[in-house]
Amino acid sequence: MELNAKYNPAEVEDKWYAYWLKNRCFHSEPDSREPYTIVIPPPNVTGILHMGHVLNNTLNDVLIRKARMDGKNACWVPGTDHASIATESKVVARLAAQGIRKEDLTREEFLKYAWEWKEEHGGIILQQLRKLGASCDWDRTKFTMEPALSDAVTATFVYFYKKGLIYHGYRMVNWDPVAHTAISDDEVIHRDTKSHFYHLRYFISDGNGNPTKDFLVIATTRPETIMADAAICVNPADERYHHLRGKKVLIPLINREIPVIEDDYVEMDFGTGCLKVTPAHDAHDYEIGQRHDLPILEILDDDGRLNENARILIGQDRFEARKNIVKMLEEAGNLVKIEEYISPVGYSERTDAVIEPKLSKQWFLKLEELAKSALEAVESGNIKLIPDKYRNVYRHWMENAHDWCISRQLWWGQRIPAWYLPDGSVVVEETVEKALKAARAACPGITQADLQQDEDVLDTWFSSWLWPISVFDAARPGHPEHKPNRDLRYYYPTSDLVTGPDIIFFWVARMVMAGGEFMGDVPFRNVYFTGIVRDKLGRKMSKTLGNSPDPLELIAKYGADSVRLGMLLCSSAGNDILYDESQVEQGRNFCGKIWNSWRLVNGWRVDENGRQNESSRVAVKWFDNLLSRTILQVEDHYRKFRINDALMAIYKLFWDDYCSWYLELVKPAYGEAVDGYTYDATVGFFDKLLKLIHPVMPFITEEIWHAMAERHAGETIMYERTPVAGPFDEDFLAGFDQARQIITGVRGIRAQKQIAPKDALKLCIEGAFSREFLPIIGKAANISAFTDTVEGAAQSFIVGTVKCSVPLEGLVDTGQERARILADLEHQRKFLAGVRAKLSNAGFVAHAPQSVIDTERKKEADALSRIEALEASLNSL
RNA sequence: GGGAGAUUAGCUCAGCUGGUUUAGAGCACCUGCCUUACAAGCAGGGGGUCAAUGGUUCGAGUCCGUUAUCUCCCACCA
Numbered sequence: 001m002e003l004n005a006k007y008n009p010a011e012v013e014d015k016w017y018a019y020w021l022k023n024r025c026f027h028s029e030p031d032s033r034e035p036y037t038i039v040i041p042p043p044n045v046t047g048i049l050h051m052g053h054v055l056n057n058t059l060n061d062v063l064i065r066k067a068r069m070d071g072k073n074a075c076w077v078p079g080t081d082h083a084s085i086a087t088e089s090k091v092v093a094r095l096a097a098q099g100i101r102k103e104d105l106t107r108e109e110f111l112k113y114a115w116e117w118k119e120e121h122g123g124i125i126l127q128q129l130r131k132l133g134a135s136c137d138w139d140r141t142k143f144t145m146e147p148a149l150s151d152a153v154t155a156t157f158v159y160f161y162k163k164g165l166i167y168h169g170y171r172m173v174n175w176d177p178v179a180h181t182a183i184s185d186d187e188v189i190h191r192d193t194k195s196h197f198y199h200l201r202y203f204i205s206d207g208n209g210n211p212t213k214d215f216l217v218i219a220t221t222r223p224e225t226i227m228a229d230a231a232i233c234v235n236p237a238d239e240r241y242h243h244l245r246g247k248k249v250l251i252p253l254i255n256r257e258i259p260v261i262e263d264d265y266v267e268m269d270f271g272t273g274c275l276k277v278t279p280a281h282d283a284h285d286y287e288i289g290q291r292h293d294l295p296i297l298e299i300l301d302d303d304g305r306l307n308e309n310a311r312i313l314i315g316q317d318r319f320e321a322r323k324n325i326v327k328m329l330e331e332a333g334n335l336v337k338i339e340e341y342i343s344p345v346g347y348s349e350r351t352d353a354v355i356e357p358k359l360s361k362q363w364f365l366k367l368e369e370l371a372k373s374a375l376e377a378v379e380s381g382n383i384k385l386i387p388d389k390y391r392n393v394y395r396h397w398m399e400n401a402h403d404w405c406i407s408r409q410l411w412w413g414q415r416i417p418a419w420y421l422p423d424g425s426v427v428v429e430e431t432v433e434k435a436l437k438a439a440r441a442a443c444p445g446i447t448q449a450d451l452q453q454d455e456d457v458l459d460t461w462f463s464s465w466l467w468p469i470s471v472f473d474a475a476r477p478g479h480p481e482h483k484p485n486r487d488l489r490y491y492y493p494t495s496d497l498v499t500g501p502d503i504i505f506f507w508v509a510r511m512v513m514a515g516g517e518f519m520g521d522v523p524f525r526n527v528y529f530t531g532i533v534r535d536k537l538g539r540k541m542s543k544t545l546g547n548s549p550d551p552l553e554l555i556a557k558y559g560a561d562s563v564r565l566g567m568l569l570c571s572s573a574g575n576d577i578l579y580d581e582s583q584v585e586q587g588r589n590f591c592g593k594i595w596n597s598w599r600l601v602n603g604w605r606v607d608e609n610g611r612q613n614e615s616s617r618v619a620v621k622w623f624d625n626l627l628s629r630t631i632l633q634v635e636d637h638y639r640k641f642r643i644n645d646a647l648m649a650i651y652k653l654f655w656d657d658y659c660s661w662y663l664e665l666v667k668p669a670y671g672e673a674v675d676g677y678t679y680d681a682t683v684g685f686f687d688k689l690l691k692l693i694h695p696v697m698p699f700i701t702e703e704i705w706h707a708m709a710e711r712h713a714g715e716t717i718m719y720e721r722t723p724v725a726g727p728f729d730e731d732f733l734a735g736f737d738q739a740r741q742i743i744t745g746v747r748g749i750r751a752q753k754q755i756a757p758k759d760a761l762k763l764c765i766e767g768a769f770s771r772e773f774l775p776i777i778g779k780a781a782n783i784s785a786f787t788d789t790v791e792g793a794a795q796s797f798i799v800g801t802v803k804c805s806v807p808l809e810g811l812v813d814t815g816q817e818r819a820r821i822l823a824d825l826e827h828q829r830k831f832l833a834g835v836r837a838k839l840s841n842a843g844f845v846a847h848a849p850q851s852v853i854d855t856e857r858k859k860e861a862d863a864l865s866r867i868e869a870l871e872a873s874l875n876s877l
Numbered sequence: 878g879g880g881a882g883a884u885u886a887g888c889u890c891a892g893c894u895g896g897u898u899u900a901g902a903g904c905a906c907c908u909g910c911c912u913u914a915c916a917a918g919c920a921g922g923g924g925g926u927c928a929a930u931g932g933u934u935c936g937a938g939u940c941c942g943u944u945a946u947c948u949c950c951c952a953c954c955a
Contacts, residue, residue, distance in 0.1 A: 005915070172953095190952080197955090220955060233955095267954060275955050283953055344953080357953080392881055393950055400951075501949085536888085569903070570889065576948090578889060582904065589917045600914035645891075648902070660919085670913055748921055831896060834935055859896075 001703065003602065007595035009559025012703040017130055019702075023714040026135045028075035030490035036067035036074045037494040039468050040136065041507070042081035042144060046090050046121050049128035051533040051541055051579060052500065054551045055571060058564045059498045059530060061134050062643060065695035067495070068135070069722045075491060076135060077471045078126060079142035082118075084413035084460045085179050085350040091117050091412065107411050107455075114412050131552060133560045133698045135718070140471065144463045145414070148474035153414040153463045154430050155478025156514075157406075161418075161428040165366045166406075168418070168426065172283040173405055175358035177304035178351040181409040182362050184459060185402055186505050188346040188355050197341035198223045198326065199272065201334045202232060202249040205257050211250055216241070216260075217336050219271030221343055222281070223329060224321040226251055227310045229258055230285075230294035231277040236262040238273050252334035253325070254311050261292050283357045296359065304356055318356070363407040363416060363456070370513040371401040377512050377522050386528045386641045390501060397505050406459045413457030420452045427451075430478075465510035468494050468523035477518050484519075494524045501529040528641050531576035538578060554584060561697035562587030568647050568696060590651065591700050594693075597659050598704050601682055604668060610675030619665035620681045622736045625728040626657055627688060632725045634692065650692045658689060661740070683708070688723040825867065832863040 001011045020026060028035075038060055043053060060076065068074035091114045092102050102110060126141065142149060160166045173182040199219050203211035218232060229251050234241040244260045251258060265288055266275045279289030280298040289296060299310035304318045312328075313321045329335040346355035375398035377383050378391060385391050407416060418428045419435040421443065429435040432448060439446050463470075466477040473488035484492070493515065499508060508527055515523035533541050541548035554563050566584030571577045612620075630653045637646035666682060668674045674682075687708065694701040694717055705717040839856055 006917085218955085222955085265954090270954055278955095282955075284955075285953095343955085346953080389882060396880065396951065504950095572890065575890075580889085580904085583889095585917075586904075589915095592915065592917050596915035596918085598914085603914075640893080642891095642893095648891090652902085659915090663914085667914090744921085828897090830935055834896070837935075863897090 003599050005596070005599070007591050007700065009561060009591065009699060010556070013131075013133070013555075013560055013699045016699050016702045017133065020135070020716065020718070021138070023716065024139075025716055025718050026076070026137050027139055028073055028137050030486055031073055033071065033073040035491055035495075036064070036070075036072035037077070037491045038064055038075075038496055038498070039077045039471055039494055040079060041497075041499045041503075042079045042142075042464065042467065043125045044083035044086050045080040045118055045123070045125075045143065046083065046087050047080075047125050049125055049132075049551050050548055051551060051567075053125070053129070054132060054563060055530050055533055055567050055577060056498055056500065057129055057132060057134050058567050059528065059571075059643060061132070061564075061698075062568070062695045063496055063498065064135055065698060065718065066638060066722070068718060069691065069694065069720060071721060074135075075137055075140075077140045077142065078129070078134070078136035078138060079140075079467075079471060080122060080126065080144070081460060081464055082143065082145035082413060084408055084410050084457060085176075085181065085183070087114065087118070088410050088412040089179055089351060110411050128552060131555050131560060133564065135698070142471045144460070144467070149463065149466070149470045150414050151430070152466055152470045152474040152477040153458060154417045156462070156466060156518075157414075157417055157458065157478075158428055158430050159478040159480075160365060165369070166363060166428075167366070168361060168363050170359060170361050171364065171405070172286045172357050173360055173362050174346060174348075175302070175356045175360070176348040176351055176353050177302065177356050178353035179348065179410070180302055182358070182360060182405055182407065183348060183350070183355075184405045184461075187349040189349055190344040190346050192342050193345040195221050195341050195343055195345070197221055197271070197339040198329075199336035199339070200226070200252060200276075200329060201336050202252060202274075202276075204244070205248040205250050207248070209250070209255065209257055211255075216244065216249065216274050217272045218274040218276045219339075220276055221341060222278075222322070224306070224313070224318055224325050225278045225281045225299065226276060226325075227254055227256075227306075227312065228278045228280050228297045228299040229256075229276045230279050230289055230297065231258050231261045231292065233261050233263050233266050233275045233277050233288060234273060235264065235266040235268045238266075238268045240273060252329055253332060261288075261294075263288050263291065280359055281357055286357075286359065298359070300356060300358070304353075362405050363418075363454075363458075364403040365406050365462075366403050367401040367513075370517065371398045371509075373516045374398060374509055374512040377516060382522050383512065383524065384526045386526060390504060390527075390529055393501075394504060394509065397509065404459075406462050407454075407456040408459055409455070410457050413460065414463060416454040416456050416458060418454040420454070421446065422450050461506050461510060464507055465514045466518075468492065468497075468511055468515065469518055477514065480518050480520075492519060493522050496526045496528060497524040498528045498530060500532060502532070504529070526641070531571065533577045533579050536578055536580045538576075541579070549579075549581070554581075558584050558588045559591060559699070561591055561700050565590060565647070565696055568644050570644075572642070572644055590655065591697070593655055593659060594690075594697075594700060594704070597654075597663060598686065598707070600663060600667070601679075601686060602707070604679060605673040606676055606679045607673035608676035610673055612675045612677045616666045616675070616678045618736075619662055620678060622733070623658065623662045623685055624681070624726070625733050626653070626736075627685060627723070628725040628728040629730075629733060631692070631723055635725075647696055650689070650696075654689050654693065658685065691717065691720050691723050694718070694720075825871070828863050828867045832860065832867065835860045835863060 001008060040060065041056060047053075064074050064076045091110075094117065095102060095105075095113060105113075122143070126136075126138075129136065144150075157166065174185065174188045175181075176183050197219050198221070199217050200223060201215045201217055204214040204216070206212050216232065220226070232249055234244070241260070245262070247260050248257045249260060250256065261277070265284065266273065275285075277285045277288050277292075277294060279286045279294055279296045281300060286296075288294070297309055299306055300318060301307045306313050306316050306318070306321050308314055310321075313324055316324065326335065326338075347353065348355055375395060378385060378394055385394060417430055417435070418426050419432065419439065420426050421439055423443070425442070427435045427438045427442075429438055432451065432453070435451055436446070436448050439451060469476050469488065469492065472491050473482075473485040475482050476484055476488060497508065497511075511523045515521060535541060535547040539547060551563065558566075562584050565587035566581075567577070567579070569583050569586060570579065630649055634646045634649050637643070637649060662685070663682070666674065666678050687705070690701045690705050698718070702717050705711075705720075835856055839860065
């Protein structure tokens with residue numbers, strides 16, 4: 001773009017993304033280089049980009065671009081997840097809007113609509129990722145429900161079934177009455193919810209189904225389920241109720257007789273000590289029912305409405321029925337009192353419906369064995385979790401992993417490969433043909449028409465847990481005997497996984513299990529957990545609150561580079577991100593700064609034969625040293641996944657050090673030219689800075705990098721190498737810092753006290769400890785009237801005669817200085833004593849790692865030389 | 878109910894094996910500047926008894942105990 005004063009991201013971003021695509025810059029094939037691999041946490045196929053995606057994918061992209069510039073064969077595999085519940089409910093809603101009910105469709109018809117929806121909306125999010133600059137290898141785009149990956153899921157099911165880890169059984173499951181499906185324990189979110197504790201009076205039966213005057217009181221939060229009661233249960237030790245042993249009570253309103261039973265489960269001091277047992281609609285009650293052989297009566301249908309078994313309030317929704325039955329109970333004289341009560345209620349993660357415990361036949365995968373090896377992978381350090389604190393969370397879950405309910409009463413997903421025979425037995429095979437063959441072995445003469453496939457599909461996570469394997473070689477999952485193809489051999493295990501901690505169990509842990517089972521190796525080496533993006537007030541971003549900005553609008557307004565930088569600025573690993581637009585503004589400002597610094601350097605007139613002045617020489621030397629030191633720091637930050645620290649180090653290097661100090665020091669005076677040597681150094685620094693910041697800001701760096709020199713077709717900064725650190729002189733840098741402090745101090749004095757420039761200069765000279773920095777001080781302190789004479793002043797200073805009208809004496813308060821030095825000296829001596837005590841401690845020397853001991857030795861040496869120096873300056877005072 | 882983590886400037890957070898930074902950064906704030914790259918900027922400045930309390934140590938923001946507050950995870954007391 002033109003060298004206008006304002007940088008316009010819109011002008012360059014689409015251009016460069018198209019350029020990268022055209023030149024297949026993101027594509028990777030196995031070769032002799034070391035691979036660096038990331039598989040994308042696949043977003044829902046029907047999803048649209050939100051701030052969480054921006055954070056996650058920005059981090060992924062920074063890592064992959066960094067690895068690419070480090071010379072690795074970087075491969076980022078993109079794709080989408082079919083998200084069975086989420087997608088199916090969207091399709092159902094869309095059909096409903098057209099007046100079509102799912103129940104009126106056949107499975108095939110419904111799936112046709114679903115696939116249409118997928119073709120229309122699927123992949124929108126992938127297009128949006130391009131706007132963000134994501135450098136995914138789009139040739140490798142995968143979808144969890146594409147044929148090969150679906151086959152992998154089916155094969156996996158068969159594999160675990162035959163291994164005896166999958167079973168089919170009646171269990172109390174979490175029923176989502178809105179989505180009409182069972183969901184796993186992990187998909188239930190418990191929230192404390194305000195409800196009521198209803199105390200109800202149950203009259204004792206006289207034995208013939210008639211109430212006596214005697215009664216007991218139970219407390220319940222769910223009065224609408226009393227019709228399904230199978231017993232009243234008390235603790236056997238509860239003497240208050242011993243007189244009721246063997247008695248029966250009558251369920252209010254319907255007068256059905258139920259026994260009073262005793263079980264240790266009941267807490268005597270909770271509620272009234274009487275528990276109504278409703279085996280069909282409560283998981284605990286179910287267990288009690290099993291122990292006491294109680295009948296199970298279901299009174300709720302799949303929608304959560306009361307059915308004929310309830311005898312009253314038939315057809316009413318459970319919450320409506322609750323209101324109504326309370327009224328009826330009150331009128332009938334069964335309601336004793338109502339208490340306000342807060343209890344944890346389970347909600348569906350997807351539909352937010354209140355979960356209904358429901359007894360049904362589902363498929364389960366035993367996790368105990370798998371969890372053990374997955375735990376080992378993390379405990380042994382084969383997988384590192386960042387931050388480390390998630391190890392505890394992970395361990396806790398792995399040690400308490402319940403069997404995983406993997407069937408879902410949905411149509412959108414991989415259908416369970418189980419076929420029922422007329423006699424009720426089941427065969428599990430990858431295809432109907434194989435199933436038929438297997439069935440015939442048992443009952444010859446059976447035909448395909450006799451086989452009835454299970455209606456359910458598999459949990460989405462049952463496909464995503466294969467993702468790091470199946471994106472490379474879908475034939476492997478379920479078939480450990482299958483020889484892995486070239487991609488899988490080369491790219492697996494992947495390098496890093498970046499994801500949110502909310503899916504550590506859903507996804508991360510299960511990928512580790514699948515990896516161990518089918519690959520005998522971990523699926524990734526490092527897992528970096530991002531925080532959750534919240535708004536400025538700490539609230540979760542949500543559609544209903546309307547506090548979630550549209551990332552695409554942000555990108556349109558500020559540019560992708562700014563959005564990326566803004567996001568990273570506020571994201572330390574594992575901490576929640578408080579997003580605020582001002583951070584993106586900061587990103588935009590930084591873009592402007594980079595752009596303008598390029599305009600400055602680009603606009604200089606160069607005199608190739610010009611003599612380099614002293615301040616430029618020192619400035620170049622300084623920045624060269626500083627650059628090397630910073631590169632090392634940045635590398636260290638990247639190694640520790642401290643991405644925002646790495647970014648901040650580069651940001652400060654670029655803005656504070658390069659722009660505010662370096663460029664000001666070497667900037668030629670108005671109308672003058674810069675000497676060739678300084679110019680080359682300046683442009684060289686700029687080039688390295690661009691490369692350092694490229695992983696975070698891909699677009700502006702590509703634009704400027706192309707403007708800096710003639711580039712070949714297809715050439716890109718993406719494939720340039722990360723700048724490497726050269727040697728640097730720590731003392732020199734420290735000296736410069738001190739000089740810089742002096743300058744800042746002088747500026748402060750001048751700003752506040754308005755002292756004469758020459759006096760300011762004198763202060764500079766007084767403070768300067770090394771003649772090398774005098775020219776720098778003269779220039780940077782902006783004492784323009786004296787700039788020309790600085791070198792002369794420096795000379796004079798060196799020989800001890802300073803050409804200043806004010807005598808130097810009196811500028812330093814010797815008494816104060818002496819006190820300061822003495823205090824410092826005492827401190828140093830104590831410090832030294834401490835260090836020596838540590839070093840002479842036999843236990844410390846024997847057990848401390850060598851690096852720690854070395855550090856202590858260095859401390860000792862430093863303290864010694866420091867003491868020496870202090871003593872010397874004390875003597876000279 | 879169990880577990881984990883947090884508490885440092887107005888806000889968000891660093892502070893990695895106890896010391897050397899006189900506790901730092903970014904943003905925000907205040908003052909002065911439209912100075913010939915940049916007002917989306919420049920220069921300067923103020924602001925913290927490191928939650929409270931006890932202990933270990935020559936030395937504690939850092940380690941240990943207690944208290945308070947908060948966050949997250951797990952958990953079906955009806």
